[in-house]
Amino acid sequence: MTRIALFASGGGSNAENIIRYFQNHSSIEIACLLSNKKDAYALERAKNLEVTTYTFNRADFYESTVVLDILKKEKIDWVVLAGFLWLVPESLVEAYENKIINIHPALLPKYGGKGMYGEKVHEAVWQAQEKETGITIHYVNSHYDEGKVIFQATTALSAQDTPESIAKKVHTLEYEHFPKVIEKTVLEHS
Numbered sequence: 001m002t003r004i005a006l007f008a009s010g011g012g013s014n015a016e017n018i019i020r021y022f023q024n025h026s027s028i029e030i031a032c033l034l035s036n037k038k039d040a041y042a043l044e045r046a047k048n049l050e051v052t053t054y055t056f057n058r059a060d061f062y063e064s065t066v067v068l069d070i071l072k073k074e075k076i077d078w079v080v081l082a083g084f085l086w087l088v089p090e091s092l093v094e095a096y097e098n099k100i101i102n103i104h105p106a107l108l109p110k111y112g113g114k115g116m117y118g119e120k121v122h123e124a125v126w127q128a129q130e131k132e133t134g135i136t137i138h139y140v141n142s143h144y145d146e147g148k149v150i151f152q153a154t155t156a157l158s159a160q161d162t163p164e165s166i167a168k169k170v171h172t173l174e175y176e177h178f179p180k181v182i183e184k185t186v187l188e189h190s
């Protein structure tokens, strides 16, 4: 079995969708979910689906081996960031070289970088009156949103769209594609 750890900071709707997709999978297992936020709803979603959860703080992540130790203990092969908002430290990127995948709710390199996450991205896309937006699934390096792109999908926007409707369209793309892209990438590189 290839073992995946999910990292999530917030609501965790993508995390839940991924957990459900891999339930009963023949070769890929969601082993645990880690969060930097003790009250992240993602933790509840994981527990409800019988996935082990862990939380960590800033010092654990940036100044210790706490997170790496958890990943080792859980025998994790791949890390998937599903709405995780902290920059991944170099030590983790090196330990899991080309084995960390992130999803970004826009068409990178547009609307990426520090501070560009979730609703802020959709607000910026709406302000700029973009004709399309989408999702980017990419490998993680130690710079925000700059790792090699694995997959992108687009959705058309109209003058009637709002930041809320844009978010909805993007989430639809995320739910449809993210689990399948994880599956394909993991199977091709394991």
Ligand code: GAR
Binding pocket: 008, 010, 011, 012, 013, 014, 015, 082, 083, 084, 085, 103, 104, 105, 116, 117, 118, 121, 171, 174
């Ligand atoms: C998702 O739209 C994801 O693409 C985005 O956060 C949202 C989390 O939603 N990630 C980023 O913005 C990373 N820079 P969820 O918690 O409901 O899955």
